[in-house]
Amino acid sequence: MAGPLTGIKVLSFGRVLAGPFAAMMLADLGADVIKIEDRKKGDMARNNGPFIEDISSYFLSVNRGKKSMSMDLRHEKAKEIIKKLIQKMDILVENFRPGIMKKMGLEYTAVKKLNPHIIYLSISGFGQHGPYSHKPAFDMVAQGMGGTVSITGEPNRPPVRVGYSIGDMGAALFAVSATLAALYERERSGEGQHIDVAMLDGQVALCENACARYFATGEVPEPIGSRHPIITPFQVFPTQTDEMVVIAFGHGEWEKLCSVIGREDLIADERFKTVADRTGNHALLEPILCEVFQTRPRNEWLSIFERAGLISSPVNNIEQVVKDPHVRAREMIIEVEHPRLGRLNLVGTPMKFSRTPCQIKMTAPDLGEHNDEILKKELNLSMADIEELRKDRVI
Amino acid sequence: MAGPLTGIKVLSFGRVLAGPFAAMMLADLGADVIKIEDRKKGDMARNNGPFIEDISSYFLSVNRGKKSMSMDLRHEKAKEIIKKLIQKMDILVENFRPGIMKKMGLEYTAVKKLNPHIIYLSISGFGQHGPYSHKPAFDMVAQGMGGTVSITGEPNRPPVRVGYSIGDMGAALFAVSATLAALYERERSGEGQHIDVAMLDGQVALCENACARYFATGEVPEPIGSRHPIITPFQVFPTQTDEMVVIAFGHGEWEKLCSVIGREDLIADERFKTVADRTGNHALLEPILCEVFQTRPRNEWLSIFERAGLISSPVNNIEQVVKDPHVRAREMIIEVEHPRLGRLNLVGTPMKFSRTPCQIKMTAPDLGEHNDEILKKELNLSMADIEELRKDRVI
Numbered sequence: 001m002a003g004p005l006t007g008i009k010v011l012s013f014g015r016v017l018a019g020p021f022a023a024m025m026l027a028d029l030g031a032d033v034i035k036i037e038d039r040k041k042g043d044m045a046r047n048n049g050p051f052i053e054d055i056s057s058y059f060l061s062v063n064r065g066k067k068s069m070s071m072d073l074r075h076e077k078a079k080e081i082i083k084k085l086i087q088k089m090d091i092l093v094e095n096f097r098p099g100i101m102k103k104m105g106l107e108y109t110a111v112k113k114l115n116p117h118i119i120y121l122s123i124s125g126f127g128q129h130g131p132y133s134h135k136p137a138f139d140m141v142a143q144g145m146g147g148t149v150s151i152t153g154e155p156n157r158p159p160v161r162v163g164y165s166i167g168d169m170g171a172a173l174f175a176v177s178a179t180l181a182a183l184y185e186r187e188r189s190g191e192g193q194h195i196d197v198a199m200l201d202g203q204v205a206l207c208e209n210a211c212a213r214y215f216a217t218g219e220v221p222e223p224i225g226s227r228h229p230i231i232t233p234f235q236v237f238p239t240q241t242d243e244m245v246v247i248a249f250g251h252g253e254w255e256k257l258c259s260v261i262g263r264e265d266l267i268a269d270e271r272f273k274t275v276a277d278r279t280g281n282h283a284l285l286e287p288i289l290c291e292v293f294q295t296r297p298r299n300e301w302l303s304i305f306e307r308a309g310l311i312s313s314p315v316n317n318i319e320q321v322v323k324d325p326h327v328r329a330r331e332m333i334i335e336v337e338h339p340r341l342g343r344l345n346l347v348g349t350p351m352k353f354s355r356t357p358c359q360i361k362m363t364a365p366d367l368g369e370h371n372d373e374i375l376k377k378e379l380n381l382s383m384a385d386i387e388e389l390r391k392d393r394v395i
Numbered sequence: 396m397a398g399p400l401t402g403i404k405v406l407s408f409g410r411v412l413a414g415p416f417a418a419m420m421l422a423d424l425g426a427d428v429i430k431i432e433d434r435k436k437g438d439m440a441r442n443n444g445p446f447i448e449d450i451s452s453y454f455l456s457v458n459r460g461k462k463s464m465s466m467d468l469r470h471e472k473a474k475e476i477i478k479k480l481i482q483k484m485d486i487l488v489e490n491f492r493p494g495i496m497k498k499m500g501l502e503y504t505a506v507k508k509l510n511p512h513i514i515y516l517s518i519s520g521f522g523q524h525g526p527y528s529h530k531p532a533f534d535m536v537a538q539g540m541g542g543t544v545s546i547t548g549e550p551n552r553p554p555v556r557v558g559y560s561i562g563d564m565g566a567a568l569f570a571v572s573a574t575l576a577a578l579y580e581r582e583r584s585g586e587g588q589h590i591d592v593a594m595l596d597g598q599v600a601l602c603e604n605a606c607a608r609y610f611a612t613g614e615v616p617e618p619i620g621s622r623h624p625i626i627t628p629f630q631v632f633p634t635q636t637d638e639m640v641v642i643a644f645g646h647g648e649w650e651k652l653c654s655v656i657g658r659e660d661l662i663a664d665e666r667f668k669t670v671a672d673r674t675g676n677h678a679l680l681e682p683i684l685c686e687v688f689q690t691r692p693r694n695e696w697l698s699i700f701e702r703a704g705l706i707s708s709p710v711n712n713i714e715q716v717v718k719d720p721h722v723r724a725r726e727m728i729i730e731v732e733h734p735r736l737g738r739l740n741l742v743g744t745p746m747k748f749s750r751t752p753c754q755i756k757m758t759a760p761d762l763g764e765h766n767d768e769i770l771k772k773e774l775n776l777s778m779a780d781i782e783e784l785r786k787d788r789v790i
Contacts, residue, residue: 004573004580029576044645048625049671050611057611058625061603108749127747130724135701140621140629141708144640147716149621149631151558153548159631159638159710161621162557163546164601171745173568178399178746180575181424185399185751187582194749201745204727206559208456208742210713211728215740216445216452220714226535226544226556230443230453234535236544236554243554245539250439276444306530313536315554318605319615321542329525332599333606345610347603350566350596351573352522354503354589356580 003030004356008183011036011085012066012093013106015043017139017168018123018175018199019095020062025176026091027065028349028358034085034374035066035365039395042070042367052341063364064336064346070368070395073104077394082106084379086114091179095123098133108194118192119182123175127198137199142167146203151210153223160223171202232278233257236315237290241297246289247311249275260308261292338363371395398425399751403578406431406480407461407488408501410438412534412563413518413570413594414490415457420571421486422460423744423753429480429769430461430760434790437465437762447736450759458759459731459741465763465790468499472789477501479774481509486574490518493528503589513587514577518570522593532594537562541598546605548618555618566597627673628652631710632685636692641684642706644670655703656687733758766790 008031012023027033048058071078101107108120125137153160175197210221228234234247248257258266271281305312334348349358375381389395403426407418422428443453466473496502503515520532548555570592605616623629629642643652653661666676700707717728729743744753770776784790
């Protein structure tokens with residue numbers, strides 16, 4: 001069986017990350033994705049290093065499984081081709097600043113006239129309406145304005161960023177859910193619609209618990225290192241060797257933890273009785289636990305905790321992640337054949353289906369690699385037509 | 396119009412975060428969600444503070460729009476009721492450790508016999524198969540083992556956690572996309588299926604760019620503060636007053652930035668010529684920019700950058716986020732009426748539809764609040780039947 005979106009056609013104007021990540025998820029799920037790129041420059045992410053030979057690893061990572069069509073979108077003939085393609089599509093993805101698609105005559109109201117069934121997904125920094133909607137944004141703006149930076153990092157230290165582009169990818173994830181809900185709804189109504197996802201909104205949504213705590217108490221959440229705001233212990237500790245995560249949530253777990261580390265005395269300690277006590281007194285508890293944990297190597301602790309049924313884990317760097325046998329068994333690191341680079345490693349998809357599994361077969365396309373194929377197959381153009389488009393610098 | 400999933404029925408065994416967050420998204424999208432909870436204790440998240448009067452703000456935040464049914468799941472009569480309910484459902488959500496649903500006789504193969512059309516979503520720490528699948532996990536394990544902690548934070552400082560539970564929510568977001576893709580596919584095939592999403596897999600997927608850089612270079616990515624791994628400047632800077640995000644990606648933007656800060660000399664500086672040069676020499680560039688930025692208050696800089704068409708933003712804390720006029724205009728902070736607490740603030744949904752908007756009307760339920768309603772409406776039980784179940788401590 002192929003993926004659950006087999007037969008669904010997607011036209012993607014996505015560039016860099018949020019749009020391409022969403023379109024990649026749709027491709028992973030089995031949709032046919034045509035990526036429209038500027039004829040000369042292509043998706044600007046093609047310039048993002050590091051490079052494997054002359055190919056961007058950044059681009060390779062989020063554009064697998066797509067077909068590339070390169071066009072001069074200012075050219076009238078290119079617009080005609082796009083409009084014909086739109087009539088055959090189920091989903092359109094774009095992540096321009098609001099107004100740019102309109103400049104190309106491709107805003108939702110125009111596209112809807114060509115194809116009332118289309119699900120038109122717009123991802124942007126601030127969304128299609130609201131006082132900041134005209135402003136440009138990259139990931140870090142969403143992380144900074146959405147509250148994420150304010151709750152991530154160590155207390156009283158310089159601000160840090162989430163190490164991956166969750167501003168982009170968070171929006172893309174909400175956007176794919178919304179798009180697929182609309183696709184399902186279309187089966188009932190026969191109608192498409194416009195979906196408007198803002199990167200900023202995505203970060204606010206992910207900050208839900210910090211907001212909930214603020215609403216409940218009026219206290220403004222701050223960064224607290226590797227700790228959890230309401231559960232203690234739930235953080236990274238040093239050991240005699242590497243660092244490890246140790247978690248004890250309920251009272252039973254706390255008792256077990258105290259026992260296996262030989263500190264039964266802590267169980268009755270009034271300062272650490274409930275999870276709220278432990279969180280309130282974390283500054284007293286942390287040094288006690290750190291001292292104990294530094295008496296043994298990490299792997300000894302992990303075995304002890306596992307036998308006790310406690311939750312703990314190593315802290316893996318990226319090399320350890322990609323070599324981890326479980327990560328491999330889950331097919332989260334896959335190999336794809338690239339025509340020039342040979343076998344390439346990519347990250348797999350976490351969306352695992354029992355009956356219609358995702359199949360990631362194709363690597364990311366070269367710029368315009370599928371121009372001829374798409375024009376022939378989707379629009380029935382002849383080789384002569386295509387040559388003319390090439391001569392006129394439309395494609 | 397109601398949300399796109401109007402008419403879809405969801406039975407959720409979710410507890411704490413990943414399952415409830417996924418089920419909340421489905422409820423936001425218009426589905427009817429029945430939350431099954433333990434008769435005595437309920438979802439353990441009900442104990443998570445801070446509390447508004449006696450109600451958990453944590454629970455309120457991710458359980459709005461659901462109906463609560465409380466049962467003793469070890470009781471045979473409860474299992475019968477669940478089995479009857481399952482026959483009426485489109486989607487089942489659970490985030491137990493693999494094996495727990497089987498202990499209750501509710502694993503996918505058993506549920507499928509009762510309802511072959513059901514989409515059965517399992518979210519777990521490590522997934523349904525693989526060497527670690529039996530292990531328990533909370534958010535921090537996924538963040539620690541999945542690489543997230545290793546790339547977040549300052550260089551050569553203690554590890555930090557992403558300030559929200561992206562281990563749970565990341566998995567939930569991939570899971571909702573997968574579930575809705577399966578729901579769409581069911582329209583074609585008439586068949587349900589089992590979806591298996593692991594929190595660890597979700598983090599590996601979000602670390603795609605760090606993995607791509609590792610595959611390309613063999614270098615293990617490290618935490619780099621608020622900087623971006625391949626774009627410079629793309630980070631937080633101090634000013635005379637508050638901190639701000641400043642981004643200059645392309646060459647044109649870099650020239651503009653140098654001009655408006657009165658440092659045209661930097662444009663020709665070989666050390667900072669390309670984005671790769673600036674990233675490689677960030678340790679030289681940062682002090683130069685910090686010195687300039689500290690000569691003016693933040694808002695002056697933001698105006699200057701906005702006029703120049705450059706990308707910049709404030710760094711907002713949670714109070715500033717929830718009071719922001721744009722966040723308000725986007726309905727990312729909403730009010731919902733709670734029967735006892737009155738008007739409550741909640742975070743809205745970033746999934747904005749033109750034709751079938753999400754409607755968040757109901758607050759989170761009390762434990763077992765909808766027992767009678769569900770038993771009457773879904774299973775046609777009489778008040779006498781329901782009283783008996785109550786007497787027998789089934790509900």
